[in-house]
Amino acid sequence: MCGRHYTERLKRMFDIIKLTVVLVVVSVVAGLAIGITNKQTITKIELQNKLAEELALKIVFPEGVTIERCEPSGDLPGPYWVGKKENATIGYAIKGIGRGYSSDINFIAGMEPDGRILGLTILSQTETPGLGTRVQEVLSKKYFWNGLFSKKEADFPWFCKQFKGIDVTRDIKIDKTSEWHLKSSEQKKALLDENGISAITGSTISTRAVSSGIKKYAYLYLNAIKQQKNETTQSTGAAEATDTLNQQVTQ
Amino acid sequence: MIREELKRGIFTENPIFILVLGLCPSLATSTSLQNALGMGMAATFVLTCSNVIISMIKKVIPDKVRIPCYIVVIATFVTIVQLVLKAYLPDLDKALGIFVPLIVVNCIILARAEAFASKNNISRSFLDGIGIGLGFTASLSILSIIRETLGANKLWGLNFLPGFQPMTIFILAPGGFFTIALVMGIINYMRQKKETGK
Numbered sequence: 001m002c003g004r005h006y007t008e009r010l011k012r013m014f015d016i017i018k019l020t021v022v023l024v025v026v027s028v029v030a031g032l033a034i035g036i037t038n039k040q041t042i043t044k045i046e047l048q049n050k051l052a053e054e055l056a057l058k059i060v061f062p063e064g065v066t067i068e069r070c071e072p073s074g075d076l077p078g079p080y081w082v083g084k085k086e087n088a089t090i091g092y093a094i095k096g097i098g099r100g101y102s103s104d105i106n107f108i109a110g111m112e113p114d115g116r117i118l119g120l121t122i123l124s125q126t127e128t129p130g131l132g133t134r135v136q137e138v139l140s141k142k143y144f145w146n147g148l149f150s151k152k153e154a155d156f157p158w159f160c161k162q163f164k165g166i167d168v169t170r171d172i173k174i175d176k177t178s179e180w181h182l183k184s185s186e187q188k189k190a191l192l193d194e195n196g197i198s199a200i201t202g203s204t205i206s207t208r209a210v211s212s213g214i215k216k217y218a219y220l221y222l223n224a225i226k227q228q229k230n231e232t233t234q235s236t237g238a239a240e241a242t243d244t245l246n247q248q249v250t251q
Numbered sequence: 252m253i254r255e256e257l258k259r260g261i262f263t264e265n266p267i268f269i270l271v272l273g274l275c276p277s278l279a280t281s282t283s284l285q286n287a288l289g290m291g292m293a294a295t296f297v298l299t300c301s302n303v304i305i306s307m308i309k310k311v312i313p314d315k316v317r318i319p320c321y322i323v324v325i326a327t328f329v330t331i332v333q334l335v336l337k338a339y340l341p342d343l344d345k346a347l348g349i350f351v352p353l354i355v356v357n358c359i360i361l362a363r364a365e366a367f368a369s370k371n372n373i374s375r376s377f378l379d380g381i382g383i384g385l386g387f388t389a390s391l392s393i394l395s396i397i398r399e400t401l402g403a404n405k406l407w408g409l410n411f412l413p414g415f416q417p418m419t420i421f422i423l424a425p426g427g428f429f430t431i432a433l434v435m436g437i438i439n440y441m442r443q444k445k446e447t448g449k
Binding site: 018019022026038041042045051131 | 279282311312313315316319320323324326327330331334335337338339341348349352419422423
């Protein structure tokens with residue numbers, strides 16, 4: 001009796017060890033496979049992201065602007081870009097994240113120093129297909145019978161287009177009556193006047209994610225840039241003061 | 252054998268209308284024909300690969316831990332596909348990228364691993380993956396054509412009928428349920444008629 005009991009216990013223990021070993025082996029092999037692919041692809045993915053970023057920067061600034069990259073200082077989460085035309089700063093581009101319905105919506109927004117948006121483009125998102133993904137929807141004017149085999153018209157997502165001219169230092173209203181591309185030009189103007197954007201039908205969360213993300217990051221960056229500017233003007237002012245003092249002394 | 256397997260996946264064991272599997276991603280991706288084809292193709296690829304691998308390792312996996320093992324295999328595959336797409340095919344990634352994470356939670360893939368690949372040999376599992384995948388793609392396309400034309404007055408992202416006021420509810424989740432119920436009802440009616448006719 002005792003012996004049988006003992007072998008049964010041993011067998012059960014062996015079973016448990018076998019299950020554990022199999023699970024460990026499967027997980028380790030899977031982990032290795034992912035690790036190796038990650039290592040093989042990471043430089044390529046970074047390159048692709050950089051290319052996408054460059055393309056996005058061209059979209060958010062008006063044409064003929066030279067773009068300079070600035071490294072982050074202080075508690076800024078990432079670099080920002082300065083757009084210059086004939087040595088005058090016309091705006092900044094910042095990269096930000098909005099917490100959407102099912103993903104982070106990564107965007108690049110260009111804005112004037114006083115907070116008016118010059119352009120917005122969405123880099124990546126994995127929102128609900130057919131609803132939240134429409135933040136990147138490009139509309140077509142063609143009917144499907146004459147457009148199915150012709151080339152796609154180059155256009156820009158309407159959702160991003162409506163952000164142009166929005167003031168990020170004020171509250172951004174979200175209008176749910178109709179989508180922007182269905183509005184008449186007077187309605188669009190009225191909406192812009194009250195600093196509003198129109199929501200995507202059925203995905204107010206994604207809409208709000210983009211608008212509040214822009215507000216949040218714009219506040220962060222514009223403040224930091226302003227502060228930096230103040231510091232530099234102060235320090236140059238101080239330098240000038242000492243210069244004049246020195247001159248007086250030499251005189 | 253090939254014809255039988257494909258016919259089984261597309262008609263007699265159609266994943267959406269007969270097995271009623273994967274309704275969550277179906278609701279989400281049948282809002283437009285482009286999305287439906289994208290999701291269908293991505294799912295077919297992962298389903299075929301995971302079926303083959305699970306059929307290969309079915310003998311080493313103890314019965315008690317088979318589900319966690321399948322999940323690990325599927326999730327690994329999906330992650331690898333995602334990374335490779337991002338690195339080498341950025342345009343395809345832009346089109347399919349949003350569907351790839353949805354595949355992990357697509358119960359069709361786990362169901363086929365459990366019900367078919369773990370019991371059959373590699374070549375049959377491969378064909379099953381392709382058949383079920385095509386069935387999934389075809390069903391999604393049917394749903395999406397109905398939903399996109401009625402709900403957004405569009406087809407393949409292009410306008411459908413001039414002057415037609417779209418019913419937005421068909422793009423939203425309730426409309427998805429209506430459409431699935433409608434198509435399923437028609438199919439069941441036809442099946443019943445055929446059976447009683449015989």
